[in-house]
Amino acid sequence: MPVPAGRRVSDDPLDEVLRPPPDETPEQRSIRLEREAEAKRISMEIDASIKAERQARRKKRIVRLLLLGQSESGKSTTLRQFQRLYTPTAFREERILWRAVIQLNIVRSVRIILEALNSPLSPSNSPFSSPRSRARSVSRPPPMPNQAPPVPNADHYHTNGNGSNPHSPVDQPGPSGYGNSDTSDVDMQFGSPRGHHHGSPQPRHRNAQKFQYAQSSSSTRRHRRSPSNPDSEVDSDTEFYHGSPRSVHNYSNSSVTLANSHLEPLKQKLLPLKHIEQLLIAKLVPPTEDEPTQLAPPGSPYMPHIQQSIQQGEHSSYRNQEIFVRPGPGWKGALSRARVNYPGYSDGTTASANGHHRPTSAGNTGLETQDEPQQVLHMLRKDMVQLWQDPYVKEILRRKKIKLEEGSGFFLDDLERVTSMKYMPSEDDVLKARLKTVGVSEYRFEMEVSAGRDSGTEWRIVDVGGSRSQRPTWVPFFDDVDAIIFLAPISAFDQVLTEDKSVNRLEDSVLLWKAVCSNKLLSNVDLVLFLNKCDILEKKLKDGVRLSKYVRSYGDRESSLDAVSKYLRSKFSAIHREYSPQPRKFYAFCTSVTDTTTTAGIIASVRDTVIRQHLKQSKLL
Ligand SMILES: Nc1nc2c(ncn2[C@@H]2O[C@H](COP(=O)(O)OP(=O)(O)OP(=O)(O)O)[C@@H](O)[C@H]2O)c(=O)[nH]1
Numbered sequence: 019m020p021v022p023a024g025r026r027v028s029d030d031p032l033d034e035v036l037r038p039p040p041d042e043t044p045e046q047r048s049i050r051l052e053r054e055a056e057a058k059r060i061s062m063e064i065d066a067s068i069k070a071e072r073q074a075r076r077k078k079r080i081v082r083l084l085l086l087g088q089s090e091s092g093k094s095t096t097l098r099q100f101q102r103l104y105t106p107t108a109f110r111e112e113r114i115l116w117r118a119v120i121q122l123n124i125v126r127s128v129r130i131i132l133e134a135l136n137s138p139l140s141p142s143n144s145p146f147s148s149p150r151s152r153a154r155s156v157s158r159p160p161p162m163p164n165q166a167p168p169v170p171n172a173d174h175y176h177t178n179g180n181g182s183n184p185h186s187p188v189d190q191p192g193p194s195g196y197g198n199s200d201t202s203d204v205d206m207q208f209g210s211p212r213g214h215h216h217g218s219p220q221p222r223h224r225n226a227q228k229f230q231y232a233q234s235s236s237s238t239r240r241h242r243r244s245p246s247n248p249d250s251e252v253d254s255d256t257e258f259y260h261g262s263p264r265s266v267h268n269y270s271n272s273s274v275t276l277a278n279s280h281l282e283p284l285k286q287k288l289l290p291l292k293h294i295e296q297l298l299i300a301k302l303v304p305p306t307e308d309e310p311t312q313l314a315p316p317g318s319p320y321m322p323h324i325q326q327s328i329q330q331g332e333h334s335s336y337r338n339q340e341i342f343v344r345p346g347p348g349w350k351g352a353l354s355r356a357r358v359n360y361p362g363y364s365d366g367t368t369a370s371a372n373g374h375h376r377p378t379s380a381g382n383t384g385l386e387t388q389d390e391p392q393q394v395l396h397m398l399r400k401d402m403v404q405l406w407q408d409p410y411v412k413e414i415l416r417r418k419k420i421k422l423e424e425g426s427g428f429f430l431d432d433l434e435r436v437t438s439m440k441y442m443p444s445e446d447d448v449l450k451a452r453l454k455t456v457g458v459s460e461y462r463f464e465m466e467v468s469a470g471r472d473s474g475t476e477w478r479i480v481d482v483g484g485s486r487s488q489r490p491t492w493v494p495f496f497d498d499v500d501a502i503i504f505l506a507p508i509s510a511f512d513q514v515l516t517e518d519k520s521v522n523r524l525e526d527s528v529l530l531w532k533a534v535c536s537n538k539l540l541s542n543v544d545l546v547l548f549l550n551k552c553d554i555l556e557k558k559l560k561d562g563v564r565l566s567k568y569v570r571s572y573g574d575r576e577s578s579l580d581a582v583s584k585y586l587r588s589k590f591s592a593i594h595r596e597y598s599p600q601p602r603k604f605y606a607f608c609t610s611v612t613d614t615t616t617t618a619g620i621i622a623s624v625r626d627t628v629i630r631q632h633l634k635q636s637k638l639l
Pocket residue numbers: 087088089090091092093094095096425426427428449450451452453454455456482483484485550551552553554609610611612613
């Protein structure tokens with residue numbers, strides 16, 4: 019389009035809109051200038067009030083901490099550890115509310131077992147397949163890395179080898195070698211556990227790359243991959259381990275099952291657990307909850323409020339579905355309204371009638387009987403123990419690579435205790451319980467007097483849902499944080515994401531870490547890295563699972579907790595150095611956040627660091 023004489027060409031579309039009209043009269047000009055001055059004054063006022071609020075906040079010692087990481091990384095558990103340490107009375111009082119969550123965790127574990135018994139085994143993990151044919155399918159050695167990068171800078175970082183005292187902060191002031199790091203330090207070569215067999219044309223981490231909060235251009239580089247390394251031998255191993263429904267379809271024609279007819283009476287006895295599950299879900303999810311992803315499980319048309327994360331577009335096995343709640347007081351409120359006659363608990367509240375169409379307990383009065391789920395679980399405890407300890411069940415689970423004891427919310431080894439009618443969850447039970455988070459929520463608490471010199475400090479800890487669909491909701495919370503704790507569950511190197519079976523969970527954590535490190539909004543925020551679930555990692559390595567099978571670049575290094583955690587720390591540290599927009603401090607800890615003793619030390623150290631940084635920032639303002 020031709021530009022009128024006397025007008026500049028501008029690339030900025032706003033220029034065009036804001037430019038005064040060419041035929042502006044002196045009166046119009048003075049009105050316009052007045053308006054502009056007013057707008058500027060208002061804008062400056064807003065800036066000043068934001069600054070004043072920030073200063074007041076810092077003076078009042080309000081510390082804001084953001085917990086980030088993939089789903090099941092341990093964010094909510096870390097938050098619970100903070101609550102346990104700094105508001106111990108409130109934490110203790112809330113323990114009873116977790117009983118329903120633990121009940122649901124138990125029911126879920128049993129249902130996973132029952133589902134495993136009812137679904138066929140693939141020929142490769144069938145007890146009838148020949149050892150030779152099985153060996154063929156799993157024994158191809160993983161390719162060796164082209165370049166085995168050295169473990170840089172691993173001093174200062176140590177674990178004691180048994181995971182029991184793993185806290186060892188690494189304080190790396192950025193400048194030395196900043197920005198010059200060899201990229202081989204940063205890149206890890208992941209195996210490709212599934213894509214090849216299923217002929218998936220896309221790179222496995224395609225979706226992870228969508229999480230690019232203002233990433234630097236370097237962070238969008240793709241992983242180096244060797245096309246000649248499909249690593250397909252892992253495929254048959256991971257099919258059932260991750261409960262992929264596709265694997266069932268693939269083999270359905272030649273399915274085989276172990277003889278388990280002796281379990282039929284047991285299965286029948288355990289049927290009431292389905293009803294208990296529905297009761298518990300109704301209890302945990304507030305009736306007012308309005309969640310667009312809500313889906314009623316098949317056969318429950320009267321429970322439209324139940325929220326289960328279900329894989330879009332594919333038949334989803336029970337194992338891939340999880341009940342979730344929004345963080346915050348919602349579900350606790352729903353529970354405390356419903357809690358009547360919990361033995362040993364009385365707060366004077368009375369039961370409210372259940373919401374419309376919510377399933378109710380026997381008699382359909384709208385009121386709970388005396389904790390019906392606990393009664394049923396108590397009644398069925400011996401049957402559940404029998405199921406869990408049955409050698410056939412163990413064998414099926416082993417062949418299907420379902421490791422309930424390594425998963426979240428595992429209480430089957432404590433059935434006698436946790437199903438007793440007088441059961442009050444212990445603090446450790448609350449930390450072990452699993453309740454998926456959806457949404458973002460800020461928890462505010464002041465440290466109680468018992469917290470010593472830090473009492474009076476107000477903490478605002480932001481807990482987020484970590485699954486893929488939740489990550490876009492994080493960004494608005496990046497503003498004005500004092501520190502981030504990023505959790506990477508390093509035991510998950512042999513697992514895939516529930517929400518995307520083509521993505522290795524460790525690889526997802528690495529990509530997420532890159533995105534967080536490179537985010538410009540967070541460039542001034544100190545990052546604390548928790549390499550979490552070290553207890554599970556240690557057990558896995560002892561059981562003979564090798565990191566190099568999934569992370570080719572690990573090569574033939576020693577398969578011990580110490581060596582693996584040092585290696586991974588060095589990788590995360592190198593990413594931090596290379597991707598951070600400007601130098602900043604970095605602290606890394608090898609953690610098991612369900613372990614109260616070790617985590618208390620780590621949290622104290624994080625608290626001191628964050629408060630120190632907070633005070634420094636206050637002086638700068
Ligand atoms: N053994 C062990 N279990 C852990 C550890 N950290 C967390 N867990 C368990 O893992 C499960 C998941 O932890 P959560 O804290 O709910 O994970 P999250 O990051 O909040 O997950 P989302 O809410 O889905 O984003 C819970 O059952 C925890 O008890 C750990 O270090 N070791």
